[in-house]
Amino acid sequence: MKVIIVVSGHELPTEITRQETVLEIKQRLEQFLGIPISSQTLAVYGLELVDGLDMDDYPIITEGTKIHLTIEATDYPPSNGYSKMQVVVKFPTRKINVQVDQTETVHSLKEKIHILEGTPIPRMSLFFSGTELEDDFRSLTEYGVGESSEIVVFLKNISRQRHEPPSRRLGIVVQTSSSLLNAATIPLEMKDTCTVGDLRQMLLSRKILPADDYIFIHKQRLMRCDCSLRWHGVENGETLYVFRGTVTRGSL
Incomplete structure (x- = not known):
């Protein structure tokens, strides 16, 4: 299908498939426009598109939809000394790669997993090297998490009668x-x-x-x-x- 990439007031008609991921579209834009993937933000109706999802995850994107590309200025290397890294998030039956910042917290990683996989945040317990990662203000790197580290997700069985809080x-x-x-x-x-x-x-x-x-x-x-x-x-x-x-x- 054909969509319209809108960038700096210009419209760029682009053919994409329903199976194409947001990241793959960014890779094509990097090759065509020379804009680094890390500087790109794609959005539809004000909603930022997530790299790990494909077009089938966004039924609001149809023939002729306008996808807005925002370009963020970045330093190479980053002036604050921090960079992005890939971690491996392991579920009982599968693994996914997730890109995070070195300063990212455990809770923000859970939010990314929720966005990518739909897993409820209250059910997640994250473990690295046999240690549970607490939902506090410490960053992942403070727990020793680095490039390609494997983080294991355990899903808690929440009993409605004993553990689920009252409705609010x-x-x-x-x-x-x-x-x-x-x-x-x-x-x-x-x-x-x-x-x-x-x-x-x-x-x-x-x-x-x-x-x-x-x-x-x-x-x-x-x-x-x-x-x-x-x-x-x-x-x-x-x-x-x-x-x-x-x-x-x-x-x-």
Whole structure:
């Protein structure tokens, strides 16, 4: 399909496939425009596209969609002495490579894993060299994590009866795309145990949205209709984005 890369006021028509990843598109732009991958940020409707995801993860990207390219000025080597590195995140049945900053914290790594894999943050325990990495303000390098280090993810079984905290009310903001209600910003209150389906039904019943199929996005990740806001890691004051469309991939 053909999309439009918008950079510095210029439009660059580009052919891509549904299986092409965001990182692969950045690699092509680096070859064509000479812009280093580390300096590129791609976004659609204000949502930053994540390197590890492909176009099938973004059903909002269709024929003719405009993808905005922002170029960040960087120093080579970085003036602060810090650089990026690849770590290997190991699940029970698979491994993924994740790019992190040397100053990145354990919690921010969990957020990246959540974006890439959809794993709920409260269920994750991360281990490196047999030691659990605590959710504190220490960086990964302070734990001895370096280039190509292997970090193991253990998933905690959370008992609803004994371990799950009581539901709490969240103040969230629902941001619609420009094709819906002229990019409206809608403040709402919901329990964190409510599902995305409950949220959709609320918006329809209050006639905030017309009857149609919609997808919801939190932190650049498609949300599952039958999973709760808590499961997705939604926190008080955060913004959810809604677009008209459906998700057909079996894993979502």
